[in-house]
Amino acid sequence: MTAARTEQAPGTRAPDAPENDVVLRLEDLVVEFPAGGGQTVHAVSGISLEVRRGETLGLVGESGCGKSTTGRAIMQLPRPTGGAVVFEGRDITKLSAAELRETRPKLQMIFQDPISSLNPRRRIPDIVGDPLVVWGRRDERAKVVPEVLTAVGLDPEQVADRRPHQFSGGQCQRVSIARALVLEPEVLICDEPVSALDVSVQAQILNLLEDMKARYGLTLVFIAHDLGVVRNISDRVAVMYLGKICELGETEELFDDPVHPYTRLLVSSIPSMETVTGADIEKADRGRGEMPSPVNPPSGCRFRTRCPLATERCAAEVPEMREVRPGRFAACHYPMLEPVGAGAAVEGA
Known part of the structure; x- marks a missing residue:
């Protein structure tokens, strides 16, 4: 932690969470967008949160409350208007483009629409292996891509020559998860990863995320509007309303007695x-x-x-x-x- 960030925002830390157990921290995060007529959309307005290493933090609220914007702000897509996103002790909002690029492999995101998030012209092994190519690890593709495809429940041989349009929504989401995991990230932002899927497929993807969390030692930020899903997968839950956090606590306690x-x-x-x-x-x-x-x-x-x-x-x-x-x-x-x-x-x- 830098000297400029020693003051802890109130109401964010669980009593049993030591400082070195916090992998991600939001401090007074603000995200605003220009609107017509000189107006401003106040999408996220000064929220503070801490995410403990190895936990799943659920972020819930109505559509339009700023959940997805918060997830994208963590990823710096785009960079927030104000505040700080502290990842492993570094405020990544202050990093240069080159420094941010070096940090990005540790922070990955699964997007809401599994089909549109995949390049329709590319074959599945190329989509999953692209991050390795970008990072100069092309020689690892032959070994790593089949391993991660198998881990998410896809047969590497069957998907070798296939493209996204040849798969169901649930299968495309598995491909998206594989692509996010190929660089072995520490934090995975899940932006409503099951909202576009059938109920029966939702359960499969949720179980897969739990398995991948245990297998790869992941920390999850799980964004959703389905409270039943959030209750089943989260360790703690933050409730968001119109750009503000209104309640935060352990999942069962919060749902049983808000x-x-x-x-x-x-x-x-x-x-x-x-x-x-x-x-x-x-x-x-x-x-x-x-x-x-x-x-x-x-x-x-x-x-x-x-x-x-x-x-x-x-x-x-x-x-x-x-x-x-x-x-x-x-x-x-x-x-x-x-x-x-x-x-x-x-x-x-």
Whole structure:
């Protein structure tokens, strides 16, 4: 860690995570895009997160909340507007193009659409082996490419002369995973890797990611809007709303007893034979509606326009991420600390 980055952003570190166990850290990350009429899209607005080595961190939220933009900002595609992305102690937003290129093999990404992310003119072994060619390791292709194709469940001989259009979506996603793994990265950004796939295929890809995580010692950032998928694969979960992180915690604890009104709203929407009920959920349910535009986000708490607990304070004051329980962080003036189904008691109400 450099001297300029010694101050820890509040509400990001789990109590049992030592400094040397953090492989990736976002510090006040900001991503903005110009819009028509001189306006600005505030896609990501000052989020801070830490990813521990070997874990799977789930990043969830509604479409348009900034999840995928955060993943691309980690990869510097494009570089963020502000803040820092600290990978293994180095702020990669400050690296030169040459230095960033040297770092990129350790950070790989799986994109949402498995078919369009593959070159339709190239054969599968060429697609998977291209990273080795780029890095001057052409001689390793004959050995490494068959190994990684076999690892993701594809027969190297059967795919030798085939192109992406000859495969299903699930098979193309396996090719994408193989391409991401061929350089043996440390961190893998998964941008909704199963959302375009059939449900039966989703399970296969999720199991494959778990197997690859164990086999290659990967750290995963898993971006998705499907809460059921995130619950099954993640160790910790960060909930994102309109460019901000609103809650962060261990997966089971967060899903079983969310404390932020938005998280409770999300959890209550998960299809289940045993629907989450309670006065607090009923209140949150009344707050359903369209997410505001990131061009002109609400003042104060960005969820306040849909929140049943909102007060004048929520409009005037931005809630800071703080630890409301051991290992649980929330950006809310009135976190819902009573267990789900026990009523709507809130802190400070």
